[in-house]
Amino acid sequence: MGSTGREAEVARADFPDGFVFGVATSAYQIEGARREGGKGDNIWDVFTEDKERVLDRSNGDIAVDHYHRYREDIELMASLGFRAYRFSISWARIFPDGLGGKVNEQGVAFYNNLINFMIAKGIEPYATLYHWDLPNNLQKTLGGWISEKIVDYFALYAEACFANFGDRVKRWITINEPLQTAVL
Numbered sequence: 026m027g028s029t030g031r032e033a034e035v036a037r038a039d040f041p042d043g044f045v046f047g048v049a050t051s052a053y054q055i056e057g058a059r060r061e062g063g064k065g066d067n068i069w070d071v072f073t074e075d076k077e078r079v080l081d082r083s084n085g086d087i088a089v090d091h092y093h094r095y096r097e098d099i100e101l102m103a104s105l106g107f108r109a110y111r112f113s114i115s116w117a118r119i120f121p122d123g124l125g126g127k128v129n130e131q132g133v134a135f136y137n138n139l140i141n142f143m144i145a146k147g148i149e150p151y152a153t154l155y156h157w158d159l160p161n162n163l164q165k166t167l168g169g170w171i172s173e174k175i176v177d178y179f180a181l182y183a184e185a186c187f188a189n190f191g192d193r194v195k196r197w198i199t200i201n202e203p204l205q206t207a208v209l
Contacts, residue, residue, distance in 0.1 A: 037106075045108060045109045045149070046106065046107055046108060046109065047107050047108060047109025047110055047111060047148075047149075047151070048102055048107050048109075048110055048111070049110070049111035049112070049151075050091070050110075050111075050112050050113070051112075051113045051153070051156035051157065051158070051201065052112070052113045052114065052115035052118070052156060052158055053067060053069045053070075053085045053088070053113075053115070053156070053157070053158040054085060054088060055088050055089050055091040055112075056085070056088055056090075056091045056092045056115065056118075057085065057086060057087040057088035057089065057090045057091065057092050057093070058087075058090070058092035058093065059085065059086040059087075060086075061092065062092070062118065062129070062131040062132055062134075062135055063118075063121055063129040063130075063131040063132060064115065064117055064118040064121060064129070064132060065117040065118075065120070065121025065122055065123070065160055065161070065162065066117060066160070066161040066162075067115065067116070067117040067158035067159060067160055067161055068157075068158065068159045068160075068161050068164050068169070069084075069085060069157070069158055070084070070085065070086075070117075070161065071161045071164075073085065092135065095138070095139050095142065096142055099139075099142050099143055099146050099148060100146065102146070102148055103146040103147060103148060107148060108147060108148055108149060109148060109149045109150075109151055110143055110148050110149070110150060110151065111151035111152075111153060111198065112139070112150070112151070112152060112153065113152070113153040113154070113155070113156035113158070113201065114136055114152055114153070114154060114186055114190075115132070115158055116154075116155065116158065116159065116160050116182050117158065117160040117161070118132035118135065118136075119132045119133065119136075119182060119185055119186065120160065120178075120181070120182055120185070121160070122160060122162045123159070123160025123161075123162045123163040123178055123182070124162070124163075124178060124181075125178055125181030125182060125185070128185050128189075133185075133189050136189070136190060137189065137190070140190055140193050140194060141193070144193060149195075149196070150190075150193065150194045150196070151194075151196040151197075151198065152186065152190065152194045152196070152197055152198070153197075153198040153199075153200075153201050154179075154182070154183055154186060154197065154198070154199055154200065155179070155199065155200045155201065155206070156201040157201065157202075157205070157206065163175060163178060170206055170207075183199075
């Protein structure tokens with residue numbers, strides 16, 4: 026209901042040609058599968074282990090199980106007419122320790138399957154490299170984003186993502202809400 030007290034009527038035709046209708050998620054909030062596929066812990070995994078920190082004691086260990094149900098989720102997006110999906114890639118699923126030494130092939134396979142299925146359903150992938158789920162090891166050993174050394178590790182992670190997914194992902198978001206990362 027709009028501020029005039031009338032129900033708002035909006036149709037796709039009200040938007041200009043080329044307007045992209047899509048949906049967006051973050052890996053931590055949707056994927057689940059915390060202990061599967063070689064994924065390492067991120068800062069939210071560890072933060073929510075202390076049940077007193079979250080009022081309803083929820084966590085992302087299972088979330089909505091997108092890791093196992095991504096096909097259903099993509100089918101739903103396609104059935105609703107969405108043509109873009111902005112998702113985030115979990116750094117800890119690509120490099121479990123965050124350090125960039127060895128790529129987790131199971132993590133790469135998950136995102137390859139996700140991206141390929143999206144494209145098969147006519148949905149363009151928009152990938153976010155960082156959506157607040159820093160590998161916990163980087164927080165523990167470097168102090169997180171306050172360390173200049175993290176730039177090198179982020180570059181290794183980004184390069185791995187571009188090398189593995191860049192042939193199909195043409196639109197990239199570096200950091201979701203960078204101001205929040207800088208301020209918090």
